[in-house]
Amino acid sequence: MKRPVSELELAETVAAAKGPLWVSGGGTRGFGAGNLSVAGLSGIELYEPGALTLVAKAGTPLAEVEAVLAAQRQRLAFEPMDHRALLGTVGEPTIGGVVAGNVSGPRRVQVGACRDALIGVRFVDGMGRVIKNGGRVMKNVTGYDLVKLMAGAFGTLGVLSEVSFKVLPMPEAEATLVCDGLDAAAAIAAMSSALGSPFEVTAAAQIGGQTRIRIEGMAASVAYRCERLLGLLGAGWQVGSGGLWTEVRDVLPFAGRDGAVWRVSVKPSDGPVLTAGLGIAHEVIYDWGGGLIWLLVEDFKDAGAAVIRKRVAGLGGHATLVRAGDEVRAQVSRFQPEPAPLAAISAGLRVQFDPRGILNPGLMG
């Protein structure tokens, strides 16, 4: 395991590599420990609460970033998921890993994904060249936006060394409205009407038979919006208890249980269409107002890949196999195959960024 402690050393390591490099941050997101760790590149380099910006080395523990922000009552608004419980991994999630996987949580529906909060990157490409793109300001259209491209590239285009974010203030108050026993279609209709209201819903999910809608902001405003939403949503809704969102963010109902886990993105009203008559036994959690579907299926054969991916392709969207045993993994790709022209572009980009094909080879296709 190589563990460089500076960007320069990271660049030298990549340049000198003779074979595949399996890159890891904290190793918590289900890609193994790898043979190149960026955890040695650690530390917050700049934090300006008055400018809502934070710059950190890629190996900085996520917990450290969140603690530093919390001390100024700010946060990473996209609410990155912690994969450890779901995947049964141990270790310390890093901020670079969050970016590499474009990891976002329930608040994605309102404030955008990790890629939307990311404003700058530095990375080492497959030849060991240090590249920067974006910067530390919120608005920047200077040249192509490789920042977005690096978010969710899972280290296949370059090894991240530094990442910059736009952060947001923590709200004064939070409340969740809950309703039990709605079927999927009714739950999604309710979530859609809440998300389509002027009341700035910051999360909407259905989990364990309960539909939940979150509101955040100044205390009086939260109270007001709760009231208006209760009026809008009708009978059966009430104000729930606190602490209902970690469970959604981290998909806790599927943690520690047998089965493969899919993460599917479709437009919200397609959720029930996708899950109805799948023909395989499954359990489902809806987040993002129904647009994000977590499916627990039997960890057997192709784990439903053929039917799930065909339906998702037909509806428009993508299905990622987040958790599965070796047997399923051996026959099912992690990511939804892309249509030919896009696959050709993606492959072309990989060749340009990593001509030797040594960065996490084959991980994305």
Next chain:
Amino acid sequence: MQMPEPSARVLSQKTQIVTRLREILPEEAVIHGEFETRAYECDALTAYKCPPLAVVLPSSTAEVSAVLKLCHEMGVPVVPRGSGTSLAGGALPTADCVVLGVARLNDVLETDYDNRFIRVQSGRTNLSVTGAVEEEGFFYAPDPSSQLACAIAGNIAMNSGGAHCLKYGVTTNNLLGVTLVLMDGTVTQIGGAYLDSGGLDLLGLICGSEGQLGVVTEATLRILRKPEGARPVLIGFDSNEVAGACVSDIIKAGVLPVAIEFMDRPCIRATEAFAKAGYPDCEALLIVEVEGSEAEIADQLAVITKIARRHNPVELRESGSEEESAKIWLGRKSAFGAMGQINDYMCLDGTIPVTALPLVLRRISELSTQYGLDVANVFHAGDGNMHPLILFDANKAGDLELCEAMGADILKLCVQVGGCLTGEHGVGVEKRDLMFDQFSAQDLEVQLKVKDVFDPAWLLNPAKVFPLVATAARRLEAAE
């Protein structure tokens, strides 16, 4: 500013090119007369003009594909065009190019309020996207000041922003999918009505690529429900530093306004003379707008005015009605028009860390003295996106060059303090030659390689964004 020599090969083939374009498009969709092409000789950066070889106005994705395929086969450069409001010369033609205008592609294809998106053809104007969903109480958030005229196509190509992007983000944060036609005519779908990409984020790459990677013909956009109400407060200060500190404190306090706009004294005076909005005659003025119900607005404004009072404002005017709100915004909205009355001006677009505001404003005023050109500042202070307007006289020999030199110095200053050359207008031809001030040769080379993947022949808008020296070899190969 320099543009490459037009390709002699392409110029000599004009007749064949026009004949073949007319085989695939209706007659009136191909414009090639010396006089008619003049209407397309520039965009809103009017200092530079060049009539193209021909202009085509296709009416469908299939026609766009056919045009690109033909131009690809014949080796003809193509400059995509939306409404031509670019301030960076992004849509500036070259003499050997075909301008591909998407103005006729302006239909709404689908509106879906449950799933909160709209799908439109890309030539549709920004404001008419909101116009299509307004009756149901929805809107499309990015709102460039040019929204009455500019097209979604140009917004996507430039990743345009607007006054309200502090809260709602810029184009890229509100774009869900596109139909993109590649230079060889291949039609691709990237993204859709769902969130995020299952593979590499190609959508994020396309947005802001200034018409160099493909031609966007359709777009799926996120729409939002309109807030219950909105109200601004106007705060005047007797120093730029104090106004800058107040911006920082408002942000730190945890209220997130939809907009924080900043104007300095030269700008206040010019707009007062022009629009008579009743602004105080002070050194710096902030307009801070918040949204919500009446009570929510009052609460947020209370927090903001409390912070402002700590900074001893010379004026603090909270809007109490629609009419007063309109009056507060009037001056800001007519700022560019007002400056245009006084003089020719060049509008810069650099972004800086908000904390560097006082320093940068001071340096700009020093440069103003040094160059002998007046500068007025009006900008989006919440996100550090500056718009210094340098006043000059286009009829005075050497004034434009002087103004450009001063503009370059200001933009370099933005980069030095940790910012960038352009926050929302794009690089185009205007800032092309400053790119080495922000990027290393290696940083730029990777971007050129991205273009190699989408447009290996280097035919799409090839003389933009990157310094000509950096792209010379690739462009020359294409021109032969």
